[in-house]
């Protein structure tokens with residue numbers, strides 16, 4: 001009897017959800033996503049992958065090198081933060097993999113990427129019809145452990161995830177290094193009666209690579225709908241860092257954001273509001289206990305109202321909660337946060353850091 005009911009349920013689900021039922025919840029590395037499954041020796045000519053299918057589970061186009069982290073024959077040093085192996089994309093080269101997904105769902109890719117020589121190296125991430133160009137100019141961590149996230153919403157049940165180097169450098173030994181690729185399906189939270197802000201504690205966000213202690217950089221988005229941090233958009237020029245409680249001190253829950261690039265990176269959200277009504281915006285500011293010391297300041301904006309929040313970081317993972325009232329001027333109000341100053345870690349001047357933002361709450365004032 002129970003079996004019959006179960007079968008019936010499964011049949012109904014299949015009927016109503018169609019092919020989407022075939023895709024399972026995705027969270028973790030893509031197949032050979034850390035590139036540790038090695039090519040056959042016959043598919044390698046020194047470090048160059050020979051043939052379209054030389055890299056297990058991936059398809060390659062153009063000059064793609066399979067490298068091991070550390071000093072390289074040409075005198076360069078490649079840091080590989082996730083595992084031992086990585087790929088380097090030469091001029092106009094790409095690697096791709098086709099995966100099963102649920103059309104209409106939001107996904108975030110998380111990948112370790114860094115430039116090898118030229119300042120202006122760019123990595124394109126393509127999941128048609130979406131495409132993002134990530135400038136790799138800024139090194140956020142000095143030891144090559146930068147990890148990025150990029151979001152997309154598929155329009156069919158299989159998509160091809162492609163990483164492409166659009167650049168043409170004189171030196172063919174240049175081009176971005178990719179050392180791990182993971183994916184996670186996201187569930188965009190909705191505003192509630194108790195909080196108009198969506199994803200207010202930044203709890204829903206991209207996958208953290210295993211053993212990655214650098215957080216995940218959220219690059220400025222062209223499209224809010226596909227933000228890897230649902231509900232939020234990254235504005236201006238540089239990235240904001242998504243941090244987890246496993247490796248950082250976060251004020252509440254499992255995650256928060258670290259404002260790592262001063263005034264060059266802001267995080268924002270658009271709220272539905274009632275014109276001329278007053279709202280109370282509450283949020284917490286702190287430090288991630290990651291060697292980021294000094295006088296910090298977070299600036300918050302809502303409609304025409306602002307609040308500057310000074311915070312003195314001693315790197316102890318402390319935080320404070322503040323609030324201010326704003327008056328909505330229209331049916332949509334943008335709230336924005338950024339750090340007034342730039343900071344680097346005391347133990348590592350090459351690594352950008354900054355104040356932590358968490359637990360944003362917006363409620364109408366009675």
Ligand SMILES: *[C@@H]1O[C@H](CO)[C@@H](O)[C@H](O)[C@H]1NC(C)=O
Pocket residue numbers: 083210211
């Ligand atoms: C993560 O780190 C632990 C401890 O250093 C190690 O045992 C484990 O193998 C690592 N996992 C991966 C996937 O690298």
Ligand SMILES: *[C@@H]1O[C@H](CO)[C@@H](O)[C@H](O)[C@H]1NC(C)=O
Pocket residue numbers: 280281282323324325
């Ligand atoms: C906003 O709400 C918080 C929490 O209820 C309260 O502690 C705070 O005093 C309020 N702030 C303003 C400016 O109304």
